[in-house]
Amino acid sequence: MQLGIDVRVLAMMGLVGFSIAALLYGFFYGRIERQATVERRRTLAANASPDIERVKTASPTARRRNVQETLKDLEIKQKHKASKSTNPPMQLRLEQAGLTLSTGRFYTYSALTGVVIVAGCLLAGLPFFLLLGAGFVGAVGLPRFVVNFIRKRRHAAFIDELANAVEVIVRGVKAGLPLNDCLRMIATEAKDPVKSEFRAVVESMQLGVPIDEAVTRMYERVPLPETNFFGIVLSIQSKAGGNLSEALGNLAKVLRERKKMRAKIQAMSMEAKSSAGIIGSLPLIVTTLVYLTSPDYIMVLFVTPIGQIVLGISVLWMLIGVFVMKRMIAFDF
Numbered sequence: 001m002q003l004g005i006d007v008r009v010l011a012m013m014g015l016v017g018f019s020i021a022a023l024l025y026g027f028f029y030g031r032i033e034r035q036a037t038v039e040r041r042r043t044l045a046a047n048a049s050p051d052i053e054r055v056k057t058a059s060p061t062a063r064r065r066n067v068q069e070t071l072k073d074l075e076i077k078q079k080h081k082a083s084k085s086t087n088p089p090m091q092l093r094l095e096q097a098g099l100t101l102s103t104g105r106f107y108t109y110s111a112l113t114g115v116v117i118v119a120g121c122l123l124a125g126l127p128f129f130l131l132l133g134a135g136f137v138g139a140v141g142l143p144r145f146v147v148n149f150i151r152k153r154r155h156a157a158f159i160d161e162l163a164n165a166v167e168v169i170v171r172g173v174k175a176g177l178p179l180n181d182c183l184r185m186i187a188t189e190a191k192d193p194v195k196s197e198f199r200a201v202v203e204s205m206q207l208g209v210p211i212d213e214a215v216t217r218m219y220e221r222v223p224l225p226e227t228n229f230f231g232i233v234l235s236i237q238s239k240a241g242g243n244l245s246e247a248l249g250n251l252a253k254v255l256r257e258r259k260k261m262r263a264k265i266q267a268m269s270m271e272a273k274s275s276a277g278i279i280g281s282l283p284l285i286v287t288t289l290v291y292l293t294s295p296d297y298i299m300v301l302f303v304t305p306i307g308q309i310v311l312g313i314s315v316l317w318m319l320i321g322v323f324v325m326k327r328m329i330a331f332d333f
Helices: 002-047 049-057 060-084 090-096 103-124 128-174 179-189 194-206 211-221 225-240 244-293 305-328
Strands: none
Touching (some): 090 103, 090 128, 090 211, 103 128, 128 225, 179 194, 211 225, 225 244
8 A cells, every 4th residue: 555655656756847847848948949049150150251251351440340330239139139038127127018116116016915915825824835835926926927917018009009100100201291290299199108109219319319229219118020110110211211101101001910910810819718718717616616615525635745746736737738828829920
């Protein structure tokens, strides 16, 4: 009998180890791919010896100019990488969410949230290991989830209003208004968050910042492909000239087509999202109902060592299933 229990415990430990390995592989898969891409780029750069030789044999002035341009490009790429990352620094994430909180105040509020949740769990009489989990969720998970939710909602509102703002610029330019006046019009009459972002662009331009750099800063605050498209069009027009109204008109058409495509993808994936929500909520609903009807029957999972192991493995596998379903219905375009 003892041997049978040991075998089950070992099997459960093996399942836990396999689950943890699967989770780690899923979370670090993107980083492994990026590292492989970096290695391929390094290999290509090492094979580009003729270009390096030409740089070495160039005049000191040309070499200095090349170095300055390279350093500037690297700085811009680093800023864009920090803004486009799925895990940006907390201060940048708060700015992208439109919040005026400082990092210190955010961490203070996070700690207070964790303390309140732990106090509520203590009053409910939950076990010690659940108190640790609740404290971690309250101090680390819940505040970041709220910030990410506000950030995502702000980005969605920005995308919905950006096409209208671009069309306002197109009509203003066709009517003979300067580009700066069109931007000021959007900064005063558009809806938030487009209004606040264009106001920041106008204020930067009033301080002497070039329009392409001001739009680049907006892209750092709103790291979306649509903002990048808008910045590229204005940068090319400011440096090379051309028909601005035609370029922005084509951009507005592209933005509306992307909006339609996004809505179509959401409609097609709604069934999978509903299924994921139902499957993910069923264990909690069933556990609550069983606890209300037969508390002694369900408490075996919480008070016995084997029950706690089974409960932990079940929660881990549910998290893996939710993560897999989330990745299956996540579309990038």
